[in-house]
Amino acid sequence: MNDKSKTKEQLLRELSLLRTEIAQLEQLNVKYKQADEERKETKIFLENVFNTSADGIIVTDPFGTITMVNPAVEDMLGYSTEELIGKNSIELRPEGSEFEEKGRAFITRLLEDGVIRGIERTWQKKDGSLIEIDFHAALLKDNDGEITGAVGSIRDITERKWAERKLIEYQKQLRSLASQLTLTEESDRRTFATYLHDHIGQSLFILKIKLETLLNTVRSPDISQHLQETTGIIEQLIKDTRSLTFELSPPILYQLGFEAALDWLFEQMHNQYGIETSFQNDKSPKPLDDDVLILLFRGVRELLVNVGKHARAQHVTVTTRRDDDHIVIQVEDNGIGFDLSDVDISTMPSKGFGLFSIKERLDHIGGRLYIDSQAGHGARITLIAPLKSKNTTRETS
Numbered sequence: 001m002n003d004k005s006k007t008k009e010q011l012l013r014e015l016s017l018l019r020t021e022i023a024q025l026e027q028l029n030v031k032y033k034q035a036d037e038e039r040k041e042t043k044i045f046l047e048n049v050f051n052t053s054a055d056g057i058i059v060t061d062p063f064g065t066i067t068m069v070n071p072a073v074e075d076m077l078g079y080s081t082e083e084l085i086g087k088n089s090i091e092l093r094p095e096g097s098e099f100e101e102k103g104r105a106f107i108t109r110l111l112e113d114g115v116i117r118g119i120e121r122t123w124q125k126k127d128g129s130l131i132e133i134d135f136h137a138a139l140l141k142d143n144d145g146e147i148t149g150a151v152g153s154i155r156d157i158t159e160r161k162w163a164e165r166k167l168i169e170y171q172k173q174l175r176s177l178a179s180q181l182t183l184t185e186e187s188d189r190r191t192f193a194t195y196l197h198d199h200i201g202q203s204l205f206i207l208k209i210k211l212e213t214l215l216n217t218v219r220s221p222d223i224s225q226h227l228q229e230t231t232g233i234i235e236q237l238i239k240d241t242r243s244l245t246f247e248l249s250p251p252i253l254y255q256l257g258f259e260a261a262l263d264w265l266f267e268q269m270h271n272q273y274g275i276e277t278s279f280q281n282d283k284s285p286k287p288l289d290d291d292v293l294i295l296l297f298r299g300v301r302e303l304l305v306n307v308g309k310h311a312r313a314q315h316v317t318v319t320t321r322r323d324d325d326h327i328v329i330q331v332e333d334n335g336i337g338f339d340l341s342d343v344d345i346s347t348m349p350s351k352g353f354g355l356f357s358i359k360e361r362l363d364h365i366g367g368r369l370y371i372d373s374q375a376g377h378g379a380r381i382t383l384i385a386p387l388k389s390k391n392t393t394r395e396t397s
């Protein structure tokens with residue numbers, strides 16, 4: 001059947017079909033145009049991101065030769081785009097085996113993982129100065145999985161690294177000062193203790209002997225009575241001076257070490273405040289630098305005095321144990337406890353050698369103080385401090 005033989009109805013049907021197809025094609029065309037428009041918009045958007053990003057963006061070929069950079073890279077490195085394109089990214093590394101090694105490790109990791117996030121690197125600017133950067137990188141691949149290059153984003157962290165280093169330096173200075181303070185105080189205490197023992201103690205002793213000699217020659221019972229009383233007072237003074245000497249600077253601390261000194265301290269606290277102490281020690285060696293030893297001893301003493309003064313407790317348990325390269329000491333009482341919100345030790349001004357002072361000094365030597373207490377439920381205070389390191393002693397000056 002040829003066209004001439006088509007009926008009018010047939011022709012009209014074909015015409016309608018053709019119209020529908022044209023309409024569909026037009027719709028498709030609109031969609032393509034829209035997609036094209038979107039692609040253009042995306043391209044402009046990406047170009048804007050690329051050009052205005054504060055982070056530097058660098059694109060390289062598979063061999064590391066730079067093919068594209070954004071303006072932020074120019075600002076960071078001081079090179080123009082023209083100077084950077086064609087340069088190998090390796091040339092941005094400063095000279096030196098340390099940097100070379102890091103660079104090689106970086107490429108190996110990138111090839112293995114495909115992406116690297118947040119790696120810190122040092123690069124060299126055009127003027128020769130160094131810049132520290134935070135680097136993210138990813139491999140670029142085509143549809144067949146072939147590597148076509150890499151894209152990296154870099155952020156200048158030179159100032160941040162400088163501030164970090166400064167902070168570490170200040171912390172070190174602070175630690176050193178805190179440690180010097182503890183040592184100076186201790187040395188003052190020792191000087192005072194020696195003076196008390198060598199001068200006042202000695203003089204009192206001579207006075208006592210002289211009085212006793214006098215006592216033997218006196219006939220009057222009245223005077224004898226007075227002299228005996230005076231001798232009694234002097235004997236008490238001698239005892240007081242001796243215990244004050246020990247309290248100021250317990251020789252046992254240096255002769256027998258921390259735990260033996262604690263035993264002595266418990267006895268003192270028992271005599272003074274009537275506190276019963278049980279002591280648990282894991283018996284592991286806990287070598288301590290002098291300043292830490294003194295600080296912990298003074299710290300435990302203060303905690304026990306606190307129990308005596310504030311806790312109304314019948315019993316205290318002190319434990320010492322080693323936790324890796326730290327010493328952990330806990331002082332736990334069954335007294336009235338206290339509400340931490342009533343005693344905010346972090347904002348408390350340093351008055352004397354209280355909880356705040358111990359916390360502050362421990363912080364400075366790389367230790368910690370934890371308080372675990374509730375009103376009515378006793379108190380548990382934990383002191384943590386670093387042990388003496390194996391090879392080097394902590395810097396104290």
Ligand SMILES: Nc1ncnc2c1ncn2[C@@H]1O[C@H](COP(=O)(O)OP(=O)(O)O)[C@@H](O)[C@H]1O
Binds near residue numbers: 310336338353355356
């Ligand atoms: N073991 C304890 N039991 C109850 N209250 C305590 C205990 N230790 C400390 N406190 C409370 O915490 C406060 C702060 O202690 P501290 O810093 O040593 O200062 P101070 O002993 O000079 O008052 C104390 O005044 C007391 O109210």
Ligand SMILES: [Mg+2]
Binds near residue numbers: 353354
């Ligand atoms: Mg106190």
